[in-house]
Amino acid sequence: xxxxxxxxxxxxxxxxxxxxxxxxxxxxxxxxxxxxxxxxxxxxxxxxxxxxxxxxxxxxxxxxxxxxxxxxxxxxxxxxxxxxxxxxxxxxxxxxxxxxxxxxxxxxxxxxxxxxxxxxxxxxxxxxxxxxxxxxxxxxxxxxxxxxxxxxxxxxxxxxxxxxxxxxxxxxxxxxxxxxxxxxxxxxxxxxxxxxxxxxxxxxxxxxxxxxxxxxxxxxxxxxxxxxxxxxxxxxxxxxxxxxxxxxxxxxxxxxxxxxxxxxxxxxxxxxxxxxxxxxxxxxxxxxxxxxxxxxx
Amino acid sequence: xxxxxxxxxxxxxxxxxxxxxxxxxxxxxxxxxxxxxxxxxxxxxxxxxxxxxxxxxxxxxxxxxxxxxxxxxxxxxxxxxxxxxxxxxxxxxxxxxxxxxxxxxxxxxxxxxxxxxxxxxxxxxxxxxxxxxxxxxxxxxxxxxxxxxxxxxxxxxxxxxxxxxxxxxxxxxxxxxxxxxxxxxxxxxxxxxxxxxxxxxxxxxxxxxxxxxxxxxxxxxxxxxxxxxxxxxxxxxxxxxxxxxxxxxxxxxxxxxxx
Amino acid sequence: xxxxxxxxxxxxxxxxxxxxxxxxxxxxxxxxxxxxxxxxxxxxxxxxxxxxxxxxxxxxxxxxxxxxxxxxxxxxxxxxxxxxxxxxxxxxxxxxxxxxxxxxxxxxxxxxxxxxxxxxxxxxxxxxxxxxxxxxxxxxxxxxxxxxxxxxxxxxxxxxxxxxxxxxxxxxxxxxxxxxxxxxxxxxxxxxxxxxxxxxxxxxxxxxxxxxxxxxxxxxxxxxxxxxxxxxxxxxxxxxxxxxxxxxxxxxxxxxxxxxxxxxxxxx
Numbered sequence: 001x002x003x004x005x006x007x008x009x010x011x012x013x014x015x016x017x018x019x020x021x022x023x024x025x026x027x028x029x030x031x032x033x034x035x036x037x038x039x040x041x042x043x044x045x046x047x048x049x050x051x052x053x054x055x056x057x058x059x060x061x062x063x064x065x066x067x068x069x070x071x072x073x074x075x076x077x078x079x080x081x082x083x084x085x086x087x088x089x090x091x092x093x094x095x096x097x098x099x100x101x102x103x104x105x106x107x108x109x110x111x112x113x114x115x116x117x118x119x120x121x122x123x124x125x126x127x128x129x130x131x132x133x134x135x136x137x138x139x140x141x142x143x144x145x146x147x148x149x150x151x152x153x154x155x156x157x158x159x160x161x162x163x164x165x166x167x168x169x170x171x172x173x174x175x176x177x178x179x180x181x182x183x184x185x186x187x188x189x190x191x192x193x194x195x196x197x198x199x200x201x202x203x204x205x206x207x208x209x210x211x212x213x214x215x216x217x218x219x220x221x222x223x224x225x226x227x228x229x230x231x232x233x234x235x236x237x238x239x240x241x242x243x244x245x246x247x248x249x250x251x252x253x254x255x256x257x258x259x260x261x262x263x264x265x266x267x268x269x270x271x272x273x274x275x276x277x278x279x280x281x282x283x284x285x286x287x288x289x290x291x292x293x294x295x296x297x
Numbered sequence: 298x299x300x301x302x303x304x305x306x307x308x309x310x311x312x313x314x315x316x317x318x319x320x321x322x323x324x325x326x327x328x329x330x331x332x333x334x335x336x337x338x339x340x341x342x343x344x345x346x347x348x349x350x351x352x353x354x355x356x357x358x359x360x361x362x363x364x365x366x367x368x369x370x371x372x373x374x375x376x377x378x379x380x381x382x383x384x385x386x387x388x389x390x391x392x393x394x395x396x397x398x399x400x401x402x403x404x405x406x407x408x409x410x411x412x413x414x415x416x417x418x419x420x421x422x423x424x425x426x427x428x429x430x431x432x433x434x435x436x437x438x439x440x441x442x443x444x445x446x447x448x449x450x451x452x453x454x455x456x457x458x459x460x461x462x463x464x465x466x467x468x469x470x471x472x473x474x475x476x477x478x479x480x481x482x483x484x485x486x487x488x489x490x491x492x493x494x495x496x497x498x499x500x501x502x503x504x505x506x507x508x509x510x511x512x513x514x515x516x517x518x519x520x521x522x523x524x525x526x527x528x529x530x531x532x533x534x535x536x537x538x539x540x541x542x543x544x545x546x547x548x549x550x551x552x553x554x555x556x
Numbered sequence: 557x558x559x560x561x562x563x564x565x566x567x568x569x570x571x572x573x574x575x576x577x578x579x580x581x582x583x584x585x586x587x588x589x590x591x592x593x594x595x596x597x598x599x600x601x602x603x604x605x606x607x608x609x610x611x612x613x614x615x616x617x618x619x620x621x622x623x624x625x626x627x628x629x630x631x632x633x634x635x636x637x638x639x640x641x642x643x644x645x646x647x648x649x650x651x652x653x654x655x656x657x658x659x660x661x662x663x664x665x666x667x668x669x670x671x672x673x674x675x676x677x678x679x680x681x682x683x684x685x686x687x688x689x690x691x692x693x694x695x696x697x698x699x700x701x702x703x704x705x706x707x708x709x710x711x712x713x714x715x716x717x718x719x720x721x722x723x724x725x726x727x728x729x730x731x732x733x734x735x736x737x738x739x740x741x742x743x744x745x746x747x748x749x750x751x752x753x754x755x756x757x758x759x760x761x762x763x764x765x766x767x768x769x770x771x772x773x774x775x776x777x778x779x780x781x782x783x784x785x786x787x788x789x790x791x792x793x794x795x796x797x798x799x800x801x802x803x804x805x806x807x808x809x810x811x812x813x814x815x816x817x818x819x820x821x822x823x824x
Contacts (some may be wrong), residue, residue, distance in 0.1 A: 168667055169662045169663075169664055169667040169668040170667065170668055170669055170670040170671075170678075172628065172662065172668075173660065173662060173668050173726070173729070174670075174681060174685075175628060175648075176626055176628065176655065176658070176659075176660045177655060177681050177682040177685050177686075177729070178648060178651070178652055178655035178656070178682060178685035178686045179648060179681065179685045180647065180648030180649065180685075181648070183648075183685065187670075187673075187681075188670050188673075191670075191672045191673075192670070192671070192672055273672075274671060274672055274674075274713040274715065275671060275713070275715045277713065278712075278713070278716055279711050279712045279713065279716070333748040333749070333750060333751075334719075334748055447614070476613040476614055476775060477613065477775055477776075477777070477816060477819050477820055478613065478815055478816060478819040480819065480821075481818075481819035481820075481821070482819075484821075503748055503749060504749065504821070505749065505823065506820075506821035506822055506823055507821050509821065509822075509823060510821050533823055543750055544749060544750065545823075546753070547749045547750040547752065547753035547754075548749050548753075548823060549823060550753040550756060550757075550782065551744075551749060551752045551753050551756055551776075551778050551779055551782065552778035552820075552821075552822060552823060553777045553778040553781055553805075553817070553820045553822055554778075554781065554822070555806075555817075555822055
C-alpha cells in the first residue's frame, strides 16, 4: 500500500487527526520531560498549597504545594512506557497464541483453544491485583497483567479471524496459483486480519492506561516516587469535597489519552481498508450499479 | 385481490432505485417482474410490503384492492403482512430462523393474526406442510431448518406464505438458490397452489426461462423503470425493447435447447 | 472436426477410481464414527484440447473432485495423473509443475479476489508464485485487455468492479501464466444472464485462441451444452453417466440424467 495515501487517509478523518494529534503531544511531552520539566513535580511547598491556576502554575497546586502541571507533564513518560510496553507484550502473547492455535497439529490447536478460553475468563484488573499482591505493586505488574489479559483476547479474536480467512475462496485460489503456506500467510491472511488486530491492540493500550491509573490510584501501580496520573488522581481525590477543581487535570489527561487510543485504532482500521477507497471513476458499464453481495435489488 | 402500482419512485441516498414504475396485478393473475441485478425489482417488492430500508423515500401509489398502502401506518401494514399478502424470499438458508423448529415458523403467521391455541396452530402447520409436499409432515414440523434440505426449506417458506390463504403472494426469486430439479418441483408446487387458492401472484426473477414457466404477463425492468410489458409469450418471441431483446438473446445463448 | 486417421489426442488429465471419504465426529467413544462418502470410485479424463463438463447438483461431490484433481486435497484412494505424472498433495514447491499447467476460476466473484490486494497484484500472483520469467506488469496488462478490461484497471481494488468484471479478473488470473488446462467451478452461476452470455463468449474465445483444455463443473445444463464436448454426470459422489454431450443430454440413459434434463426450464 502506498504510504503517502495511508497517512492522508488517516489524517483526513477527525478520529485519526485527533488521535494522532493528542498522542503526538503526549509522546513529545514524555520525551521532553526526560530532559526538562517546568518545575520539580515533587517539590513541596506548604505555603503554596491549593493555589488557583496562574501563569506560574497553569493547573494550580495540590495539597502540599506541588505544581500540578509539572506533575501531569512528568507523568506522560509513565503513561507512554506503560502503553507501549503492554502493547508489545499483548502482541507477542496474542500473535504467539494465535499462531499456535491455528497452524499446528490438531491436539495442539485444541489445547491452545481451551487455554485461551480459560485465560480470557480472568478480568485483567484481577490478574493485576493478584500479581501486585504477590510481587508488590509496580509498573511491571501493570504491563504484564494488561499484556497477558489483552494478549489472550487478541489471540482469541485473531484465531477466529485466521480460520475465517483460511476458508475463503481467495486463499484457495492462491494455493491453486502455487503459493506456499508461508506466502499465503504473509500475503493474504495477515493483511486481512490486520484490521481486527489493530483495533484490539489500540483497545489493549487504552486499557493499559486505565489500568495503570486505576492500580496506581489503589496503590498497586506506580511507586510513590514515579509520577503517574492515577496516583495524582488518588491524591487529589481525597480533597474533592473542598477543592473539586484540580481533579479535572489528571482526569482529563487520562480520558483524552484513552479516547485518543480508541479513536486512533478505529481510524487506522478504516484508513487501511481498500473498500473505503477508490481509484477510478464509476464503472464503464453504467447499467450496472455496483452491488454488495447478498443485497438484492 | 388486485395490486396496482402507480408511478412508484424509491430514492435511497439520492439515487433513484425505482423510477416511476407502474404495474398491475389483476385479481387471480400471475404477473412476472424481470430484470437484472440493480434494476430495482426487489425494492419494488419491499415497497409494497412497506419494508423499505431506513432512509429510503417512496412516492407514488400502491393500491391493494383499491386500498392505499404507501404511507399507511405500520400497524395496518403489519396486519396485512402474512395474512392478506404472503411473501416468499430468495434464500432458504437465511429466510428461516435457525433456532426455531420449522413447524412453529409455519404456524407463526396463523398465531400472529388470530387467536389460535398452540395445539391448533400445530395442526394447521402439519396440514400446510403436507400441502407443500414435505415428507412426513408430523415429524418434520419438529425439525430445525438446518436439518432440512434447501428445497425443503423453500417449501417451508412457501407454506408460511400461503397458510393464511392470502389474496396476493409476492415471490422474490424463490427458486434462484435451488438445484435445478428442486427448482422445477418448487415451481410446479407454486403453480398448483396459486391456481387452487386463486391467489394473485407477483413473481420477481432474473431468469426468463423460469418466468416462462410461471407467469402469463410480465414487465421488464431496467434502471428502476418498466421498459416493456406484455404477455410472456410475446416478450419471448417478439421482444421490442433493446433490454428485452438483450435478455432473450442472452438467455438463448446460455440455456438448454432441447431440439 | 478431428481427422479419423490420426491418433486420438493424448489424455491430459486422468482420474481413476477416485474416492474421498470424510470421517465425521464420533457419536460415542465406543463405536467408530460415521463417514461421509463425498466421492466414490470416479473415473474421468480430459484430453488435450477437449472441453469436458461435470454436471452435478449441490452435494454431488463436484467441488471435492476439483480439489482432488488439483492436489488441494488428498484422495482416500484412487489416482490422478496430469500428462502422465502423478498428482498428490505436497509442498507448494514440488507442485509447481502442476500449478504451471492449470488455472482455476471459482464460483463466487465476490470472495475469490483478496479485497486487500489490487487487481494487478492478484492477477500477477501466479507469475510471482511460480517464478515465471518476463515482465509481469506487461503480462498482467495484456491479460486484462484480453478479458475485456483495460490495462489501467490493474491499479484498482476488487470492490470497484461488478460481478461480471470480477469473473473476468479471475479468468485473467487463471490464465496469465499460460496453463494448458482451465478448470471452472460453477464460474457463471452467480452472474446475471446477459453477463453470463458475455463470459461464455469470452471463455470460448480464449479457449480457441489459447488452445485450452477445459474442465467445467456446473449444474447448468444450458451452459454445458454450449461449451462441452463431453459430459460426466455426478450424483451423490458417483459418476452415473458419461459420454459426448449431445448423446448424454439428448438421449440420457440414466434416470437421474433424464430427470435433470427434464427439469431444466427452457424458452420453448
